[in-house]
Amino acid sequence: MSAATSGSAETGEGHEAHTPPPTPVPTLNIANFLTLSRLAMVPLFVIALFSGDGTDTMWRSVATALFAIASLTDQIDGWVARRYGLITDFGKIADPIADKALIGAALVGLSLLGELGWWVTALIAVREIGITLLRFWVIRHGVIPASRGGKAKTMTQVAAIVAYLLPLPPQVEPVRWVLMGAAVVLTVVTGIDYVLRALRLRAAGKRATSGP
Template identity: 65%
Template sequence: MSAAGEPVPPTGPLPEPAAVIPLVNVANMLTVTRLVLVPVFLLTLFAGGGQSTGWRLVATLVFAVASITDHVDGRLARKFGLVTDFGKIADPIADKALVGSALVGLSMLGELPWWVTIVIAVRELGVTLLRFWVIRYGVIPASRGGKWKTLTQLVGIGLFLLPGLEALDPVRWAVMGIAVALTVVTGVDYVIRALQLRSAGRAATREPG
């Protein structure tokens, strides 16, 4: 303030406003594409009664393309600063929709025990509900263990989708077993992190000022 009591305009460059990340960006579009591919995958999986070699190859290809978008959208979001709250929520939901539909489809075709599908489905549904339960306090990003869980699930499902791999039963069951174990362990870890986030958030709202 000047001697006359008038405010003095600030000198130097003004701080730039924080960049606003557009909701419609390539990373989020890939996430939405993965969601759209889920019904396409199911149609091809059950075409020909689920026993057509040609259609199974097409279903595996659709599943592979959808799985690749999961890897690509995350890398693009981090590399180009396109991480949004929508992406943090929609990306895991798209993953769960893809994996869940594949597991249910394989179980309906009698190629994967229902207990495997139920264990993974319960964990994924529980984590999704937890995300919304604590969303007012923040968003919990995927952990390294969660990423390995997703990778082993996708590889295991791919091995079961491909026709003519009966000779590799020990391999695909080993991969699926690792996927189930990681699913349970990371589910417990997510519950702990969600409770910690909620506790910290509630404590912050009680602080004065």
């Protein structure tokens, strides 16, 4: 038997051996469902926040619980996506958008109730909207995933907002200021980091398309 015949016999009569392509990850999966559920909870949170003129202890507790649950899904959907290989481009884009919608609704609500300075809400909103637009600006070159700094920023924002949402005595006001101050600092620092990453990604994409 010749080498050619032997090779043909090993790989199948006249056919080359090949590995099957990887199964594509479906967009409709449990991780993305959790992300979408976070978006769906935003209007419910807003309704609870403004019920009872925004000062009713029971409704503030409900609003805080809804905000906390919605924020928790951010941790769960990320873990599920990584654990079971359900990471999709849709999830990479929808997840930060859901975070921004929830955080933005809480900040605007607190400012409308006169409990948080509008400058804080404006600064964070400009950063979040700007980063979202930045993601779409470079999306043809690639997706900018959430960084560790971005996750730390989100967690700090969540902790600060929960402190403001809870019907707590005035004595804890300094704690609220410290948490929100840390959130503002992380918001600015990570915003600069995202801009630099987007510029590098766009430059690399242009080099790849233009060729040598």
